[in-house]
Amino acid sequence: MSPKETVISVQHLTKKFGDFFAVYNISFEVYKGEIFGFLGANGAGKTTAIRMLCGLSVPTSGVAQVAGFDVYKDTEKIKANIGYMSQKFSLYEDLTVLENIRFFGGIYGLSGKKLQAQTTNLLEKLALAPHKNKLVASLPLGWKQKLAFSIAIIHEPVIVFLDEPTGGVDPITRRQFWDLIYEAADRGITVFVTTHYMDEAEYCHRVSMMVDGKIAALDTPAHLKNQYKVASMDDVFYQLARAAQRTE
Amino acid sequence: MQQLYSFVRKEFYHVFRDSKTLLMLFGLPIAQILLFGFALTNEIKNANIVVCDYANDNVSNELITQIAHSNNFTLAKIIHTQTEIEAAFEEGDIKLVLVFPNNFAQDLYHQGEAAVQIIADASDPNTATTLTAYAQNIIRDYQQQIQRSAPQVLSIIPQVRMLYNPELKGATNFVPGLIALVMLLICVLMTSVSIVREKEMGTMEILLVSPTNPLVVIIAKALPYFFLSLLNLTIVLLMSVWLLGISINGSLLLLYFVSSIFILCALSLGLLISNIAASQQAAMLISLMGMLLPTVMFSGFMFPIENMPVPLQIVSNIVPSKWFYIIVKDIMIKGTGFAAIWKEVLILSFMTLFLLAVSFKKFKIRLS
Numbered sequence: 001m002s003p004k005e006t007v008i009s010v011q012h013l014t015k016k017f018g019d020f021f022a023v024y025n026i027s028f029e030v031y032k033g034e035i036f037g038f039l040g041a042n043g044a045g046k047t048t049a050i051r052m053l054c055g056l057s058v059p060t061s062g063v064a065q066v067a068g069f070d071v072y073k074d075t076e077k078i079k080a081n082i083g084y085m086s087q088k089f090s091l092y093e094d095l096t097v098l099e100n101i102r103f104f105g106g107i108y109g110l111s112g113k114k115l116q117a118q119t120t121n122l123l124e125k126l127a128l129a130p131h132k133n134k135l136v137a138s139l140p141l142g143w144k145q146k147l148a149f150s151i152a153i154i155h156e157p158v159i160v161f162l163d164e165p166t167g168g169v170d171p172i173t174r175r176q177f178w179d180l181i182y183e184a185a186d187r188g189i190t191v192f193v194t195t196h197y198m199d200e201a202e203y204c205h206r207v208s209m210m211v212d213g214k215i216a217a218l219d220t221p222a223h224l225k226n227q228y229k230v231a232s233m234d235d236v237f238y239q240l241a242r243a244a245q246r247t248e
Numbered sequence: 249m250q251q252l253y254s255f256v257r258k259e260f261y262h263v264f265r266d267s268k269t270l271l272m273l274f275g276l277p278i279a280q281i282l283l284f285g286f287a288l289t290n291e292i293k294n295a296n297i298v299v300c301d302y303a304n305d306n307v308s309n310e311l312i313t314q315i316a317h318s319n320n321f322t323l324a325k326i327i328h329t330q331t332e333i334e335a336a337f338e339e340g341d342i343k344l345v346l347v348f349p350n351n352f353a354q355d356l357y358h359q360g361e362a363a364v365q366i367i368a369d370a371s372d373p374n375t376a377t378t379l380t381a382y383a384q385n386i387i388r389d390y391q392q393q394i395q396r397s398a399p400q401v402l403s404i405i406p407q408v409r410m411l412y413n414p415e416l417k418g419a420t421n422f423v424p425g426l427i428a429l430v431m432l433l434i435c436v437l438m439t440s441v442s443i444v445r446e447k448e449m450g451t452m453e454i455l456l457v458s459p460t461n462p463l464v465v466i467i468a469k470a471l472p473y474f475f476l477s478l479l480n481l482t483i484v485l486l487m488s489v490w491l492l493g494i495s496i497n498g499s500l501l502l503l504y505f506v507s508s509i510f511i512l513c514a515l516s517l518g519l520l521i522s523n524i525a526a527s528q529q530a531a532m533l534i535s536l537m538g539m540l541l542p543t544v545m546f547s548g549f550m551f552p553i554e555n556m557p558v559p560l561q562i563v564s565n566i567v568p569s570k571w572f573y574i575i576v577k578d579i580m581i582k583g584t585g586f587a588a589i590w591k592e593v594l595i596l597s598f599m600t601l602f603l604l605a606v607s608f609k610k611f612k613i614r615l616s
Binding site: 054055056076079080082084085086087088090091092093094095099102103104105106107108109111135161 | 250251253254255257258261262265266449450451453454455456457458459460
C-alpha cells in the first residue's frame with residue numbers, strides 16, 4: 001500500500017436525529033486496498049455512519065467523499081461503485097445459488113458474457129458449482145455468508161461495506177470468510193467492515209473505535225495496543241467503551 | 249432494462265416458489281366462484297309464503313293448493329285483510345305474499361283475465377326475484393291447466409310488487425363483484441406483502457444501496473402481479489361462462505381495458521400500504537381490513553348502496569371498487585359500450601393516477 005490513494009474521505013461528518021447526535025463530527029480517511037475496521041458498541045453510531053457513506057441517509061453537516069463522489073449530490077454514482085452486505089442476511093432464501101448470483105449481477109448492471117464469466121468464476125472459487133441449483137435456504141450459514149460477500153463484490157466495486165458480516169458464525173468459518181476479505185483487498189477492493197468480534201479487529205489494517213457518536217481512537221491494531229498498554233484489541237475496546245455515556 | 253429483466257424474473261421465482269402464494273393466487277378465485285356459484289345457490293326451498301285471499305273461490309283455492317304443494321314454498325297462513333300483509337312482512341320470515349282480489353274466479357271466466365298480486369320483500373333482492381319467478385311459474389302452469397278445459401282465452405296476470413327496494417338494484421350477478429374482490433385481493437395484498445417481505449428480510453437495504461433506480465423496484469414488483477391478475481380475470485370469466493352459464497354481453501376488450509386500470513389502482517394501493525406496514529402481518533391486516541371490507545360493503549356488490557344512509561352513500565364514492573363494479577356490471581350484464589360508462593371510467597382513472605402519484609412519492613428512496 002505504498003502510494004496511498006484515498007477512496008473514502010470524511011471531514012466533520014455529523015448526523016442529528018432531533019436533538020440526538022447519532023454521529024458527531026467524525027473525520028477519517030480510508031485508502032485503496034485497505035481493510036478498515038469500524039468498531040464500536042451497539043448504539044455508538046456505526047450503522048448511521050455507514051448509511052451516510054452508502055448514500056442511504058443524508059448527513060446533517062460535514063463533508064464526505066466516497067470513491068471520489070460527494071455523499072450529498074452523487075449518491076447514484078456512489079451506489080454504482082460500492083458493494084454492501086448487511087448484518088441481516090441479505091440473499092433471497094427462496095432463490096437458488098445461481099438465481100441469486102444472476103439477480104444481483106443483473107441489478108449491478110452485469111449482463112451477457114461478463115455475468116456468465118463472473119458467475120462461473122464465483123461458483124468455482126467458493127466450490128459451490130455442484131450446489132448451484134440448491135435453494136440458498138438449504139445452505140449452511142457459513143456458505144451463505146461467503147456467497148453473500150462474493151455477490152456483494154461481483155461487480156468489482158471500489159469499496160465494499162460489510163456491516164457485521166460474520167454474526168453467529170463459528171471461528172473457523174469466520175477465518176475462511178476473512179480469507180475471502182484478504183483476497184478482495186489484494187485485488188485492490190477497499191473493505192470497510194464493522195464487527196463485534198475483537199479477534200476480527202486484529203485482522204484489519206487499521207481500526208477506528210466509535211464511542212458515543214465520535215471516533216475515540218484510530219490507528220493500526222498494533223499501535224493501539226501499544227498506546228493503551230494492553231495485550232489484545234479486546235482490552236483496547238474495553239478501556240474505550242467503558243468511558244461511554246450512552247447505553248443502547 | 250437488464251436490471252428490470254433480472255428483477256421481474258426474480259419476482260416470478262418468488263411467486264412460483266411459494267406454495268401459499270400460489271394457492272391464494274389461483275385457489276381463491278376458483279373457490280369463490282364455486283362457493284358463490286353453487287354453495288350459495290339461489291335456488292330457494294320452502295320459503296314461507298302468505299296468501300291474502302279476498303276472493304276465496306274455487307280458482308283461488310286451487311291455486312293456493314298448488315303453491316302449498318310446491319317444493320319452493322311453504323304456506324304459512326291465509327289472511328284476509330290488507331293490514332295483515334304489512335304485519336306478516338314485518339315479522340320477518342315471510343318472503344312473499346300473494347293477493348287474490350275479490351271476484352277472482354268471476355273476472356277470470358267472464359272477462360277472460362284476472363290479476364293476482366305478488367308482493368315480495370326485496371330487501372334481499374336476489375331472493376325476491378327468484379321467489380317471484382317461482383310464483384309466476386306456478387301461476388302460468390295453472391293457467392295452462394285450466395285453459396285446456398275452457399272454451400275462451402283465460403289469462404291470469406301476475407302483478408309483481410317489490411317492497412323495500414323496488415328497483416332491485418344490486419340484484420344482478422355476483423361475478424362483477426367477485427372480479428373486483430379478487431383483483432383487489434391479489435394486487436393489494438400480494439404487492440404490499442412482497443415489498444414488506446424485502447424490508448423484513450433486509451434485502452430491501454441491499455436493493456437501495458445498489459444502483460437500481462427505485463422506479464425499477466416498483467415496476468418490477470408490480471409487473472408480475474399485473475399479469476397474474478389479468479390471468480386471474482381470465483380464469484374467473486372462463487369459469488363464469490362455462491360453469492355458471494353467465495354470458496358476457498359487452499366488449500371483452502373494453503372489459504380488459506378497464507380491468508387494467510383497476511389493477512393499476514390496486515397495485516398503487518398495495519404500494520402505499522407497503523410504505524406504512526412494518527411487517528408482513530401488518531401489511532396483510534391492513535390490506536384485508538382496509539381494502540376488502542370497503543369493497544364488500546361499499547361496492548354495491550353485497551349490499552345495495554341505495555339502501556344505505558346518506559353519509560355512507562357519500563363514503564362509498566371514494567371506494568374505487570364501487571366504480572369498477574358499476575363498469576364491469578354494465579359491460580358484462582347490460583352489454584353497454586364505452587359511451588355509456590365513460591364517466592365512471594374517468595373517475596376510476598383519476599383515482600388511479602392520484603394513488604399512483606402518491607405511492608411513487610411515498611416510496612422511500614432513502615432509509616433514514
